[in-house]
Amino acid sequence: xxxxxxxxxxxxxxxxxLTLSCAASGFTFSSHAMAWVRQAPGKGLDWVSSISxxxxxxxxxxxxxxxxxxxxxxxKSTLYLQMTSLRVDDTAVYFCARDRHETTSAYFDxxxxxxxxxxxx
Amino acid sequence: xxxxxxxxxVSVALGQTVRITCQGDSLRGYHPSWYQQKPGxxxxxxxxxxxxxxSGVPDRFSAxxxxxxxxxxxxxxxxxxxxxxxxxxxxxxxxxxxxxGGTKLTVL
Numbered sequence: 001x002x003x004x005x006x007x008x009x010x011x012x013x014x015x016x017x018l019t020l021s022c023a024a025s026g027f028t029f030s031s032h033a034m035a036w037v038r039q040a041p042g043k044g045l046d047w048v049s050s051i052s053x054x055x056x057x058x059x060x061x062x063x064x065x066x067x068x069x070x071x072x073x074x075x076k077s078t079l080y081l082q083m084t085s086l087r088v089d090d091t092a093v094y095f096c097a098r099d100r101h102e103t104t105s106a107y108f109d110x111x112x113x114x115x116x117x118x119x120x121x
Numbered sequence: 122x123x124x125x126x127x128x129x130x131v132s133v134a135l136g137q138t139v140r141i142t143c144q145g146d147s148l149r150g151y152h153p154s155w156y157q158q159k160p161g162x163x164x165x166x167x168x169x170x171x172x173x174x175x176s177g178v179p180d181r182f183s184a185x186x187x188x189x190x191x192x193x194x195x196x197x198x199x200x201x202x203x204x205x206x207x208x209x210x211x212x213x214x215x216x217x218x219x220x221x222g223g224t225k226l227t228v229l
Contacts, residue, residue, distance in 0.1 A: 035218070037164075044223040045156070045164065045207050059216050095163055106211050106218060107154035107169035114163055 002026040002110045004096050009115030016086050020115050022079040022096030029077035030054075035099035035108060036070060036081050038092035038117075046092070049081065050099050064090075086119045093117075125153070125208055125221035132227040133198045141193045141224045143208030148189050153210040155184060155193045157202075158223075164207065168193065195226075203228045 008020040022034070036048040049070040050059045058070050069082040079096050094115050097108035125145040133139035143153055152171055156164040166175045168184045181196045191210075195202055208221040 037220075044205075045158075045209070045220040047209070047218040047220060050218065061217065100169075102170065104150070105152040105154065105170045107166060107209070108156075108164075109166045109169075109175060111163040111166070 002098070004098070004110055004112035006094070006096055006112040006115040009094065009117050011118040011120065012086055013121055014086060014088055014119055016119070017082070017084045018086065018117060019083070020081040020094055020096075020117070022081075022112050024077045024079065024098075027098070029072075030074035033099040033101065034070075034072060034079045035097045036079075036094055037097055037108065037111075038090075038094045039114075040089070040092040043092075048094070051079070083117070086117075088119050091117060091119045125210060125219055127206075127208060127221035127224045129222065130225045130227070132229055133195070134229050135200060136197055138194065138196045139198055139226065141195075141206050141226065143191045143193075143210075143221045144189055145210065145219075145221075146189055147210050147212050147219070148186060148191050150213075151211045152186060153184075153191045153208040153221075155182075156207045156209065158205045158207065167206075198226075198228050200228050202226060 003025045005023045033052050035050040038046050051070045055072045067085045071080045096112040098110045100107050154169040155167040158164040172184045183194050185192050206224045
């Protein structure tokens with residue numbers, strides 16, 4: 001059974017830093033791209049970042065580029081999101097998801113339960 | 122980047138058919154994926170590609186697309202289908218992904 005377990009959420013001050021983790025099990029982690037998707041309170045889903053299976057390619061939304069860094073440790077089957085220079089509008093539930101790509105389609109077929117990140121003074 | 126537009130809210134009578142639409146330029150080249158989300162829960166993957174349902178998704182859910190518009194159709198809506206529905210697609214660069222704003226479905 002595929003499982004993604006989010007951890008690391010916290011309340012931080014603006015300008016602060018935080019690292020989220022996502023522990024994967026039930027599939028060959030090193031064979032799959034992964035992604036982070038967030039959801040601000042009462043708002044819709046917002047793609048944040050994706051990383052290739054090897055970790056050699058990373059992609060970011062314009063709203064987090066330069067502040068967030070996605071990485072992975074395939075030996076530990078774990079995905080990370082390092083967040084710096086946090087802003088109030090980064091407050092959200094952060095989900096990790098398995099990221100699948102085909103020629104004319106992309107989809108997130110498994111999701112973690114989410115980690116709550118609050119940014120407030 | 123590319124925006125995907127969804128109607129904020131749609132309602133359907135129990136047992137009737139409802140169509141949830143998603144519009145955007147990137148849909149001319151890519152098929153969207155669809156997700157269901159209930160309050161306080163993680164999204165659930167429903168459909169990808171032309172009309173490929175995820176494992177365990179009831180066959181009352183189907184997808185179609187034409188031009189810059191994609192649709193998720195629920196044939197015979199059930200009370201448990203009341204939820205938020207999101208479309209997602211690659212943007213024109215192919216490297217970024219974008220979600221529609223979501224549609225809140227009410228089953229009357």
